[in-house]
Amino acid sequence: MxxxxxxxxxxxxxxxxxxxxxxxxxxxxxxxxxxxxxxxxxxxxxxxxxxxxxxxxxxxxxxxxxxxxxxxxxxxxxxxxxxxRDAAPPALLSLADARTHLKKNDHGDDDEIREWIEACTRAVEQLVGPVVVRTVTQDIFFTSGRSLTLALTPVVSLVSVSALSPGDTSYDVQGLHLDGATGIVTRLDGGLLHGPLRAISRVGRVVVTANIRAAAKIILQHLWRTRQGPGRPQRGMDDYDVSEPIPGLGFAIPNRAVQLLDPDSLGPEVG
CATH class of the missing domain: 2.60.40.10 (Immunoglobulins)
Incomplete structure (x- = not known):
């Protein structure tokens, strides 16, 4: 662990x-x-x-x-x-919520449960993008353009947009417009952005909706079952049924979780 x-x-x-x-x-x-x-x-x-x-x-x-x-x-x-682990690893569920969902009355498995929480958080975020709010850095290499696009969305806020090369132009975030849903950044005065640039932003969701929380619990329960025997999670178990593998995730995501995450899904190109 x-x-x-x-x-x-x-x-x-x-x-x-x-x-x-x-x-x-x-x-x-x-x-x-x-x-x-x-x-x-x-x-x-x-x-x-x-x-x-x-x-x-x-x-x-x-x-x-x-x-x-x-x-x-x-x-x-x-x-x-x-x-x-990081000082604050991304976690969609608290240990208390996870223990309640798994019906664990003792603390003997707490360390393992925490690891599974981190695993299911990553699985959910592969399908819907960042959920847990955190700071990320992205280097964007381009000559000039009317906008730049941040790789991870949704974006909560821009922290800074600075030049990668000494002497090049950096930009005050107060003079920039951010579309948090798409990650597109433009200048408020309509001018061009000149790169290469380093963008630091806060990504994730300030409010985590019920469907995402519920999907995380289903995935956690599904993965926890792997402790009960060898092999991948079993099929044909109602809410935990897995009809087909998901690219990059295999049989880790049950159908019910996929359906719950569908309103926020990034589509088939995720991963």
Missing amino acids: PFDLGSTVRLAADCTDPTGVLTTAATAAVTVTLPDGSTASPPASETGTTGRYQADYVATAAGRHTVRWQFTGPAHAYTDMFDV
Whole structure:
């Protein structure tokens, strides 16, 4: 399961001799390689069990981390990895709402439920565009034109439109008109926009409609069923029936969810 940014990640590894027997090492060192390539070396110590070691690392960056254990006396090594989620990952449902829908009365599966929430959020947004409001950056390469089009819609607001090259023209967003539904940006004075430009915008939906919330719950329930056995989600289960795969999503989206999302769908070119 991914860890939260700023949380403590407990790293663990076993040191064994060439015959596979757990053995106390003369030295034990662990190196964590962060997503940006920098490294950290938290102190490692043997636990109460011979040959079993642990180290605590506080996650300071989102993304995938590599863990490398190196032992001497005997020589032994072990490589692992862990993921750290963003400080505010897009999530269509709260953990409380998800637990209620899944009829979970305990907290034993909370970490796994949170991961499934993120997965179903991404699935929904592939069909309807951004839902959870967040800031995105887009570099737009063109010479000049009467408008530019932002790739992700709907757009809540423009943060900035600045030149990518030093000395080129940047634009005050107060002098620009934004069509949030289409992502088209034009100058209020009717002039041309000259690129290349970097546009920073807030995308998503300030109000998440009931059909989108309901679809997310159906997808969550559908995906949760994969824990009950091997293979893809089963067909022929009423609201969770999947009649045909969706490009890029396969059998992850039940028919009922697709129908609920249809009023906001971006169409067949999504993905």
